[in-house]
Amino acid sequence: MLTTRKSNKRQLILEEAAKLFKQKGFGGTSMRDLAGEVGIEAASMYNHIRSKDEILELICFRVSSTYISQLAEIEATDAPYVEKIKALIRLHIRLMIEDGAAVSVANHDWKYLPEPALTEFKQARKQYEKGFAALIEQGIAAGEFQPVNVSVALFTILSAVRWVELWYRPGRELSAEELEANIITMLLTGLEKK
Amino acid sequence: MLTTRKSNKRQLILEEAAKLFKQKGFGGTSMRDLAGEVGIEAASMYNHIRSKDEILELICFRVSSTYISQLAEIEATDAPYVEKIKALIRLHIRLMIEDGAAVSVANHDWKYLPEPALTEFKQARKQYEKGFAALIEQGIAAGEFQPVNVSVALFTILSAVRWVELWYRPGRELSAEELEANIITMLLTGLEKK
DNA sequence: AATCAACACAAACGAATGTTTGTTAGTATG
DNA sequence: CATACTAACAAACATTCGTTTGTGTTGATT
Structure with missing residues (x-):
């Protein structure tokens, strides 16, 4: 079984990041904040995205x-x-x-x-x-x-x-x-x- | 000799802070950045202001x-x-x-x-x-x-x-x-x- | 059964942050 | 002259930051 081929975790990260950045600003949002919202550890996010800057660019x-x-x-x-x-x-x-x-x-x-x-x-x-x-x-x-x-x-x-x-x-x-x-x-x- | 009774350094800090905050955001401006603009060390600013937050409040x-x-x-x-x-x-x-x-x-x-x-x-x-x-x-x-x-x-x-x-x-x-x-x-x- | 990639984690990294401390030089006040 | 205050500094503080590393687990593929 698999959730969806080519996991949507990346998409989820981008969506939660947009919400947090809007709410607390880019500088005011830490990767640990964001990871908490996504439901994983900060380190784990780097399996899905290259950097915090990349998230901002994509958005x-x-x-x-x-x-x-x-x-x-x-x-x-x-x-x-x-x-x-x-x-x-x-x-x-x-x-x-x-x-x-x-x-x-x-x-x-x-x-x-x-x-x-x-x-x-x-x-x-x-x-x-x-x-x-x-x-x-x-x-x-x-x-x-x-x-x-x-x-x-x-x-x-x-x-x-x-x-x-x-x-x-x-x-x-x-x-x-x-x-x-x-x-x-x-x-x-x-x-x-x- | 004295520059002006009740130094205007505090006012200068507030003015430079407003410029920097506008330009780089509150989170993006460090006390060392601001001190550099004022022409003193970061530590010295605490002779004039209570905290970074206080600067924001005053503005x-x-x-x-x-x-x-x-x-x-x-x-x-x-x-x-x-x-x-x-x-x-x-x-x-x-x-x-x-x-x-x-x-x-x-x-x-x-x-x-x-x-x-x-x-x-x-x-x-x-x-x-x-x-x-x-x-x-x-x-x-x-x-x-x-x-x-x-x-x-x-x-x-x-x-x-x-x-x-x-x-x-x-x-x-x-x-x-x-x-x-x-x-x-x-x-x-x-x-x-x- | 063996292999492999995907993905989670804990631990740690160096850099940067706001702030405190201890000290010193200069200046005004008694 | 003694005292007290202002304001500067260097050094260090604890914390937080983004990110890297190494390791373990899981599920699919061979």
């Missing part, structure tokens, strides 16, 4: 590549720019809800990546931001958006969508759909009544 | 009490709610620009506060959020704002204002005033052109 790059490939999909559609931006906002919220721990780690602990990875990650993030910004710029050119500073719009949207991690709990007053609708309203039509 | 609570007292001032005016919210947004941006390192630490490293302080800090933050939310709620009731979910509006604003720390550099394309104007436009009238 961060899984998240960044998800964002980048999803951005490419949205870019390829021929919806109005308003709809593309809405789709991106929904993407961020969904990922945050479904994979919140990993997304939080990629948002906060990426700076502890060891050096070739650090530069690579920053480039990936910049690439994503460039693509996102281009959609906003084109939307302004097409007359769909107000002529606001593109960087300000970009980072306002990206940041506004981050707090979901701090706030959303499955049994909360708002469903995921209501949450999306409310955030989209805030960002696209603003707080003030016209 | 975090200085920031939280600034926010709370400024909120009280704004609450006391009798401007329209739109103007009160704008004033709060401007307050956040100004504090971020003028005291960015400390604000960043209070935003990111508060979770490493030791225990009585941790609870106290969370309460202070909750108190601030409650006051901010009340202004939004009253603004909706007064017909100045759209009937959006209050928590969503609150956290969208608070988050949207945080990225300034990552982005603003004194010699940037946008002045502080232009930055404020753009963010306020985004948050109050939205991205979409009507």
Whole structure:
């Protein structure tokens, strides 16, 4: 008998690591903490992973590549720019809800990546931001958006969508759909009544 | 001769600590790192501060009490709610620009506060959020704002204002005033052109 | 039955951590 | 001049860290 061919212990380590890193930070989480959560000794984890840094890399790059490939999909559609931006906002919220721990780690602990990875990650993030910004710029050119500073719009949207991690709990007053609708309203039509 | 009665070395430590904590995180900054920046040995710092934790506490609570007292001032005016919210947004941006390192630490490293302080800090933050939310709620009731979910509006604003720390550099394309104007436009009238 | 890889463990490693200790030089106060 | 305080230092402290090593067990393969 075997649990699953090619043990899933590695996957379990990554999942528990994401939770702990989110909760206590990368530096604040020891390999012994993590091992305790997984249910083995710290030394045993090295049968499944190369190092603590490798865990961080795997988490961060899984998240960044998800964002980048999803951005490419949205870019390829021929919806109005308003709809593309809405789709991106929904993407961020969904990922945050479904994979919140990993997304939080990629948002906060990426700076502890060891050096070739650090530069690579920053480039990936910049690439994503460039693509996102281009959609906003084109939307302004097409007359769909107000002529606001593109960087300000970009980072306002990206940041506004981050707090979901701090706030959303499955049994909360708002469903995921209501949450999306409310955030989209805030960002696209603003707080003030016209 | 003396440099200044009641040495400012303690203040210097706090300032350098804020910079380092922002840059490398609380856990990622060692007392030897910090001492090096201050220009003395690690042991010597204990003539000026009680512990590493105390440094974090002093930074975090200085920031939280600034926010709370400024909120009280704004609450006391009798401007329209739109103007009160704008004033709060401007307050956040100004504090971020003028005291960015400390604000960043209070935003990111508060979770490493030791225990009585941790609870106290969370309460202070909750108190601030409650006051901010009340202004939004009253603004909706007064017909100045759209009937959006209050928590969503609150956290969208608070988050949207945080990225300034990552982005603003004194010699940037946008002045502080232009930055404020753009963010306020985004948050109050939205991205979409009507 | 023998072999082998996978995987768990205890023990230990060196490095780094926050902090304490003991001491010393300089300076203000009586 | 004697006293007391401030603030610097080197050295060492115990602890924790990520990781390595060596060893044992288990279950599948040959």
